[in-house]
Amino acid sequence: MEVCTPRGSVQLPARIGQGPPGTVFVPFHYGGDGAANELTITAWDPVSKQPMFKVCGCRVQRIGPGNGRSPAPEVAASAPAAAGR
Secondary structure, eight states: OEEEETTEEEEOOOOOBSSOTTOOOOOTTTTSTTHHHHTSOOOBOTTTOOBOTTOOOOEEEOOSOOOSSOSSOOSGGGSBOOTTO
């Protein structure tokens, strides 16, 4: 799949999981050179002064066929969604 934001895009394998509807999760280590963090906004939290790296709107687009089950753990929200979802 390809995840696009106003700041760029990254291509990576995807799995439809059991997380909240409308939510996309991308670990920061996918895409090389911190690509997931580079897609997000550069705002800072006004209290802690920590960068808000992990939150932004995005578009997700399928760019090719799947290649079977994911090797990632299948627990909690990372478990694959039930068929037909």
